[in-house]
Amino acid sequence: MSTDLIAARQTDVIDEFALFDDWMDKYEHLIELGKDVPAIDTGRKTDEHLIKGCQSRVWLAADAEADGTVRFTADSDAIITKGLVGLMVRVLSGAEARAIAEADLHFLDAIGLHQHLSPTRSNGLASMVKQMRLYAAALAARQA
Amino acid sequence: MSTDLIAARQTDVIDEFALFDDWMDKYEHLIELGKDVPAIDTGRKTDEHLIKGCQSRVWLAADAEADGTVRFTADSDAIITKGLVGLMVRVLSGAEARAIAEADLHFLDAIGLHQHLSPTRSNGLASMVKQMRLYAAALAARQA
Amino acid sequence: MGRPGLNLYFAERFRLKMANSTLPERIRRDFPILDRSVHGKPLVYLDNAASAQKPLAVIEGQREYLANYHANIHRGAHHLAQLATEAYEGTRGKIADHIGAGSTEEIIFTAGSTDAVNLVTQSWGRANLSAGDTVLVTRMEHHANIVPWQMVCAEKGAEVVPVDVQEDGTLDLEDFARKLERHQPKLVGVVHASNTLGTINPVAELCAAARTAGAVTLVDGSQALPHLTIDVAAIGCDFYVATGHKAYGPTGIGFLWGRRDLLDAMPPWRGGGEMIRSVSFDGTTYNDLPHKFEAGTPHISGGIALGIALDWMNGVGLDTIHAHESALVQHAHQALQTLPGMRIIGTAPEKVGVVSLVVDGLHPYDLGTLLDGQGIAVRTGHHCTEPLMAHFGLESGTLRMSFAAYTTREEIDRAVIALERAMRMLS
Amino acid sequence: MGRPGLNLYFAERFRLKMANSTLPERIRRDFPILDRSVHGKPLVYLDNAASAQKPLAVIEGQREYLANYHANIHRGAHHLAQLATEAYEGTRGKIADHIGAGSTEEIIFTAGSTDAVNLVTQSWGRANLSAGDTVLVTRMEHHANIVPWQMVCAEKGAEVVPVDVQEDGTLDLEDFARKLERHQPKLVGVVHASNTLGTINPVAELCAAARTAGAVTLVDGSQALPHLTIDVAAIGCDFYVATGHKAYGPTGIGFLWGRRDLLDAMPPWRGGGEMIRSVSFDGTTYNDLPHKFEAGTPHISGGIALGIALDWMNGVGLDTIHAHESALVQHAHQALQTLPGMRIIGTAPEKVGVVSLVVDGLHPYDLGTLLDGQGIAVRTGHHCTEPLMAHFGLESGTLRMSFAAYTTREEIDRAVIALERAMRMLS
Ligand SMILES: Cc1ncc(COP(=O)(O)O)c(C=O)c1O
Ligand SMILES: Cc1ncc(COP(=O)(O)O)c(C=O)c1O
Secondary structure (H helix, E strand, O other), X not given: OHHHHHHHHHHHHHHHHOOOOOHHHHHHHHHHHHHHOOOOOHHHOOHHHEEEOOOOEEEEEEEEOOOOEEEEEEEEOOHXXXXXXXXXXXXXXXXXXXXXXXXXXXXXXXXXXXXXXXHHHOOOHHHHHXXXXXXXXXXXXXXX | OHHHHHHHHHHHHHHHHHOOOOHHXXXXXXXXXXXXXXXXXXXXXXXXXXXXXXXXXXXXXXXXXXOOEEXXXXXXXXXXXXXXXXXXXXXXXXXXXXXXXXXXXXHHHHOOOHXXXXXHHOOOHXXXXXXXXXXXXXXXXXXX | OOHHHXXXXXXXXXXXXXXXXXXHHHHHHHOHHHHOEEOOEEOEEXXXXXXXXXXXXXXXXXXXXXXXXXXXXXXXXXXXXXXXXXXXXXXXXXXXXXXXXXXXXXXXXXXXHHHHHHHHHHHHHHHHOOOOOEEEEEOXXXXXXXXXXXXXXXXXXXXXXXXXXXXXXXXXXXXXXXXXXXXXXXXXXXXXXXXXXXXXXXXXXXXXXXXXXXOEEEEEOXXXXXXXXXXXHHHOOOEXXXXXXXXXXXXXXXXXXXXXXXXXXXXXXXXXXXXXXXXXXXXXXXXXXXXXXXXOOOOHHHHHHHHHHHXXXXXXXXXXXXXXXXXXXXXXXXXXXXXXXEEEEOOOOOEOOEEEEEEOOOOHHHHHHHHHOOOEEOEEEOOXXXXXXXXXXXXXXXXXXXXXXXXXXXXXXXXXXXXXXXXXXXX | OOHHHHHHHHHHHHHHHHXXXXXXXXXXXXXXXXHOEEOOEEOEEOEXXXXXXOOHHHHHHHHHHHHHOOOOOOOOOOHHHXXXXXXXXXXXXXXXXXXXXXXXXXXXXXXXXXXXXXXXXXXXXXXXXXXXXXXXXXXXXXXXXXXXXXXXXXXXXXXXXXXXXXXXXXXXXXXXXXXXXXHOOOEEEEEOEOOOOOEEOOHHHHHHHHHHOOOEEEEEOOOOOOOOOOOHHHHOOOEEEEEOHHHOOOOOOXXXXXXXXXXXXXXXXXXXXXXXXXXXXXXXXXXXXXXXXXXXXXXXXXXXXXXXXXXXXXXXXXXXXXXXXXXXXHHHHHXXXXXXXXXXXXXXXXXXXXXXXXXXXXXXXXXXXXXXXXXXXXXXXXXXXXXXXXXXXOOOOEEEEEOOOOOOHHHHXXXXXXXXXXXXXXX
């Protein structure tokens, strides 16, 4: 069950961030992650895949795999947003559509970064997560 | 000099009200005055002479006398306003136009009723005083 | 922040006190102003329909915001902006819950009911009314639900038609049905509870009839919010407006709830920051709901404090408040009727805590002034319902006593005694 | 009431402290929020152009109003209504004095600058603009002085034309003269001081030229009110708007000043209570200035507190504040220029306390987030001036530090050090 997959991945991320109790260290790590995130294929860094937050921009591409899972790639023009976007992809990509649609995403909260998920933050992350879920939900409905 | 006349009349009113230190006694007196105010001639209780406050209505008529003084008569549909209007007439009527226009009207303050002169009180009194002064000023300008 | 803590503290105090005392006793200490005196007499505040007093939770919540986490909201990446935004947006959620809205995106913050009606007339009205159209309102509407319609109708060549009010202050339902049929109005505007008469209108019934006749409906809930449980889905209206300051919140803040599809189709009204998606001199695009209708920096402390006020009301319980106020109205009616020449304007069976009266031969302004001298705050005049006053032939308006959760029977008794004294002095 | 007492108390403290200390030392204790920490670090609040913090006098003044003399204003015959009305209307007088208005009747309370511009566009604009007309604004306007004009111009078939901005952030005066000549605009709108660049525009000169060309002028003083002495007569404009919350007052309150003859000729905008003389279904007549433009219950505590904020600013002295902030801007420019890849956006000779910057290859949002982590509150993004950002080719906007009377050199130094750290972390 890929709900467990998502849960396990969240635990992973939480454990990883548990190493940092200082705010700046945590962001240092997030920046490193941001730098390492495989950028979205330049061919897909288009307006079609753009989610316009008003502070930073996010691109998201989703592909339905034959086995009922969804593969995401994402990018951002701001490195911290990119780190967050990368974490989200790491947790959700490759999971089953239904599991993505219904996932209880608590890891950002647990690592003290939940404020980035606030829709009023305008960094595009909240809209991205919403779009990931919508995509997965639509796919799951078609599969059912 | 009818400035002195206005000053003397104000002193008169202040002395008269000094007898009452209780708020309600003061109003009781004001009501008695209101009842005694000679009503404006019914012929002049017309829209032309109406000053519309939003709480109570005031009628004011002004007559320029040959000797350069102004005679006022006034009325109101609310008895407390009528008492106040009566005091104003008592202080100003019969004085010289210029003196009326320039009079320092401190008596309402001195007897603790200045709040009725606030334009936001909407009882028409403030507009009436304004109109008395405007009338007198216009007359004084013509006389000069 | 501490605001949630503060609310919990108050909720706790309510629970403790509920058991063994009556409503005002339990809550009066939450209202510091009620302890003051006026002209040397203890204040009896019976002007709640004009504006209610504020509980400590609201006062302290505003203070705390200003002293601890003030910042401009939205778009701020820093911590204070985040805290302020969460608190302010939190109220949007509380309002949505409180009135049974489908989503927070249907809640538009406004400066009050007046501003909310103007938003509807200037956005929906200008887009949907044309020459020959009718807007049907009642003769007991507040000016806030008349004048904005007159303005847009004058512009569009449409007409505002009033539904009659009966002698007891209830709406004339036959006249309503008749005018609905005859005029086929584009919009029906009706006050949920009258600020002058106290009458609670059967809004669900009226909205159902209006909808059947093809009309869009707007309910003015300014006087309902502090007294009644509101459920916009059950009412079945299209727009619902209310204002914070009559419901224990601050002035200058209120809201419009609208059906999502209507709001979505409406053009923006005010332009500026927040309501845009993107601005350029080649073309500007607008934001999604609710921000599309919210231009500029809002009344942030007011928004936060309105949420606290709703929490406070819900902590006390609207049923409790309404029952208490109904009993007060009964009591006031009875006590007042013992006075000579007394005429109560508005004796509908279902009323909120409002009692309007006139005394034969006496001017309400005189009575109100003499009550003030005895520490009793009431409102006199037309209460922004001139057409209603004209209908009842009351050119000088009425004297209105209006109650809140903290009003006591003793206060009403004191007001009646003071009124008697005023009547004696004036006759 | 106690408010006057409170102000006297503060004025006294100022006088005592003025003699032997510098500005922030004297006044910082008046701002409780400045003592707080964020993410475990002491707060350095450099987001003042978005909204300034409030002095205790403002916070306590609001509290005192709510706890001691809250009532709905105007038309109330009772004592509390009188006290509240006097305090609220007192602010109108203070504003008039503060900006050199001819009379209090020319001061219209609004919800802020955005609301004030919308009042002008929707009342004056809709009555005076027609197809083919031009409204001339600058490319450095806040969205609040662009979008409302775009909306009314779209309705009327008129056009909004922008005046160019030069590389250093000053207005292109030749382009201004050229466009004034070519377009013969009906209205010229110009920001007194830019919220993004800090540039102080030569508004008197611009208004004189506009007037000669037959245009009506509107000056957006949102960023001028907290920093500069304002004299609308000396500026020679027709409309002047400002907002309270950037000038140490509350959010949700601001004002429009207008030339009396223009205001008198303008139709009302919002309808409702207060703005009417008399309402009936046969015809409604409107109130005189300023009430004609003020429908509904206003933000009373905000109005009262704005007056206290003006008193506070005048107690400190605008010249003192402006001199202090100019020194801070100088200092910030110098300190920032030591950092690699640093580009300051807006280096006009005359600036208010605003410093916008970008760093080569780094995203402002990343920098802002990492400053927040170090307790430093700045704003990043387009600051509601997208056309200006597009002009400078800054798609992700800038990072903006903005100062107030209480900002210290040390705070700027800490911000620069924190910025350096952020830059290291990001590269
Ligand atoms: C130059 C300028 N104009 C207008 C505004 C709008 O002010 P408000 O949001 O208070 O209406 C602002 C601030 O946001 C500003 O800086
Ligand atoms: C029934 C009703 N509608 C509308 C209003 C207007 O509310 P506000 O003045 O807060 O906009 C009021 C109160 O004044 C009211 O009682």
